[in-house]
Amino acid sequence: MKNFQRILLSLIVFLMFLTACNSRNNEENKSSKEINMTIHQSSKQGVTADESNNRDSQDPTSNYGGADAMEDIKIKLTIKDEEVIVNMYNNPTSKDFLSLLPLTLTFEDYAGTEKISYPSNKLSTEEAPSGSDPTIGDFTYYAPWGNLAIFYNDFGYSNGLIKIGKIEYGIENIGNISGDFTVKIEKMD
Structure with a gap:
């Protein structure tokens, strides 16, 4: 035993x-x-x-006006027959992007996290933070590559990423698209 x-x-x-x-x-x-x-x-x-x-852990968008939507400035992304509405932030990069509208761009998937496209002009990075931590629905500009990025999944802090808007509704129309797709982007009245 x-x-x-x-x-x-x-x-x-x-x-x-x-x-x-x-x-x-x-x-x-x-x-x-x-x-x-x-x-x-x-x-x-x-x-x-x-x-x-070693980056600064505080949200850099707060110093750039990223947390504040411009008063009543929204854009509409038209993808096929679906609409996505974005509240634009009050910062120089966002204002520079708005000056390019209307635009029609082709977006592609990147890393199963974001949809990206390259506008013909690089946007202003004046007063921009060193980077940001995107969340689902962020409409951003990645300065090092000169591309727009719409996040449909969380990603993590990225140097050179500037938040220019936040999707109000329609994010589900972005993440479910496979392959390249065309988006018409215009200011809303």
């Missing part, structure tokens, strides 16, 4: 050890994935992982 108890106790200790090791491996794998994602995001912007991790 004592042998049975010793074997059972040994088995319990062994299982606890395996559980602890597995938990540690999962944490290391998660940490490794987070580091790789940070490096991937940072390399997209041309900075090192250390520079990305």
Whole structure:
């Protein structure tokens, strides 16, 4: 009976050890994935992982007027027969974009997170923050590449990303589109 108890106790200790090791491996794998994602995001912007991790943690859009919608300035994105309405923010990049309207652009998917397009002109980055952390529905301008980006999934902080608006409704019409698609962009009255 004592042998049975010793074997059972040994088995319990062994299982606890395996559980602890597995938990540690999962944490290391998660940490490794987070580091790789940070490096991937940072390399997209041309900075090192250390520079990305040392960025200012406060929301840079608050210093740029990104949190404030321009009074009654909205744009309409027409995709096939569906409409997406965007409240525009009050900042120089947003105002520069509005000066280009109306536009018809072709968007494509990028990384299963955003739809991107390249307007013919680069937009102003005057007074822009060093970057931002986009959320679902953000209408943005990625200054290093000169592209617009509409986020239909969360992404993470990106250097050079400037929020220029927020989708009021219709985000579900963006994320479900596969392949390239044409968007007519115009100011609303």
